[in-house]
Amino acid sequence: MASKSAAAKNQSHLLTEKELLAMPESDYMNHDQLAFFRNRLKELEQEILNNADATTENLRETQFVPDPADRATIEEEHALELRTRDRERKLLKKVQQAITRIDAGEYGWCEETGEPIGVPRLLARPTATLSLEAQERREMRQKLYGD
Incomplete structure (x- = not known):
């Protein structure tokens, strides 16, 4: 239980953007700054994963539409959504690489x-x-x- 409260305490002490920008250059990439960016990257990673799940659900729910114009519209919307997810997949890889750089002290x-x-x-x-x-x-x- 102690680790849970410690994690909650760390979470509540994350820097704000304003505090981050106000820090002197000598504090560049200190523990608090790295924690801020790790949190931001983890949130972005989760958002991308949630969007991917939503896309999967949307594509599964597709119904057969007899009207060719409606069908073409639906197919175009699906193609656009898949292109967006492909960009997000590439971004997810970059996000995960950034988290790895934080762990390696290179971020x-x-x-x-x-x-x-x-x-x-x-x-x-x-x-x-x-x-x-x-x-x-x-x-x-x-x-x-x-x-």
């Missing part, structure tokens, strides 16, 4: 330069693996050379 650091990615960027895109500058360089190379 928040640019995989190309080793520099901090930055709290504002991680708030906007918690799965980021590159600093903004490294990402811009990569996009420029892709645009120029089609990498």
Whole structure:
């Protein structure tokens, strides 16, 4: 029972975004910041998994519709939903990789330069693996050379 109350205590002490942004640079990726991002990533992971379950249920509930126009509309809606789930499946993989990086002590650091990615960027895109500058360089190379 003690571990349950300890978990509840940790949950209630998660930083807010405002507190996170107010922390000095010297606190970058400290225990509290990592706990904040782990929680955010876990919530995102759960949301994606819930959406996948909902999609499965929606596709199972499909009824035969005799009208070709209605059938085409339903098929288009299903195709759109499947494309959305495919994007979410890719995002789920990135979320799980980010959680692994937290466990390995690598989260928040640019995989190309080793520099901090930055709290504002991680708030906007918690799965980021590159600093903004490294990402811009990569996009420029892709645009120029089609990498």
